[in-house]
Amino acid sequence: MTILYGHRGARGEAPENTLPSFNRALEAGVTRVELDLHLSSDRQLMVIHDPTLKRTTRIRGKVSQHTAEELNQIDARYALPNWPSACAIPTLQMLFEACPEIEHYQLEVKSGSAGQSRIVLQAIADLVSHFGLEKRVVITSSSRTLLRYARDSRYGLSTGLVEEYGILDPIRSAQRYGCDFLVLNWKLCTAQRVRQAQQAGLHVSVWTVNEPDLMRRLVEMDVDSIITDVPALAVRTLTSS
Structure with a gap:
């Protein structure tokens, strides 16, 4: 059975990566994000999502230039028109505390350098351990540097390769870095690739899937999970199929 993940919570229905967005996914019955x-x-x-603040907050500058307390005070609702109330940029700890009903997380890390990878992965491991969520997270990234560091350091949490372009064989790449998930752009999905990835022991998760016909095609391919901006629509579509 194909599982649903809410993309940045419910990006098409509430301001992305905010607590209202994750709550919207949960309200739709989607408990993975x-x-x-x-x-x-x-x-x-x-x-x-972005390393800069402009798109979601209308404020110039980088995330890395502000403390967490400062970022918590910034309104991040502006990527979705006409949302009626302010939405803070949350910390991951705030999300873990606010939404214990979430059953599984794909935590995508954008970091590129080895030094940054080490810092981010350690911070995630510490927080996940504190909340006892080791079996409920996978760390995903398109950064081969990060995935290589995770492999070589024998990182204790599951990892996944995010693949958008498929220039190199994504299945072999995911295996090379010891990944458990292969997170594919839907345009890279074929029934053969899905089957081969699953035979290699990979969970195949596909993004970003918002059209009902595409959802049904991917279910027919037997993908393991679909990542969608519109959890409510996806639930209706898959329960009526």
Whole structure:
């Protein structure tokens, strides 16, 4: 059975990567979510997609230039028009505390350098251990540097390769870095690739899937999970199929 993940919570229905967005996914019955992480200046894990603030907050500057407390005071509702109330940029700790009903997290890390990878992965491991969520998270990234560091350091949490372009064989790449998940752009999905990935022991998760016909095609391919901006629509679509 194909599982649903809410993309940045419920990106198409509430301001992405904010607590209202994750709550919207839960209200739709989707208890698994994908989200993005960047470090604040005081090395707190912030739930935000871009390294800069402009798109979601209308404020210039980088996430890394602000403390977590400062970022918590910034309104991040502006990527979704006409949302009626302010939405803070949350820390990952705030999300873990606010939404214990979430059953599984795909935590996408944008970091590239080896030094940054070490800091981010350690911060995630510490927080996940504190909340006892070791079996409920996978750390995903398109950064081969980060995945290589995780492999070579024998990182204790599951990892996944995020693949958008497929220039190199994504299945072999995921295996090379010891990943458990292969997170594919839907355009890279074929029934053969899905089957081969699953035979290699990989969970195949596909993004970003918002059209009902595409959802049904991917279910027919037997993908393990679909990442969607519109959890409510996805639930209706898959329960009526």
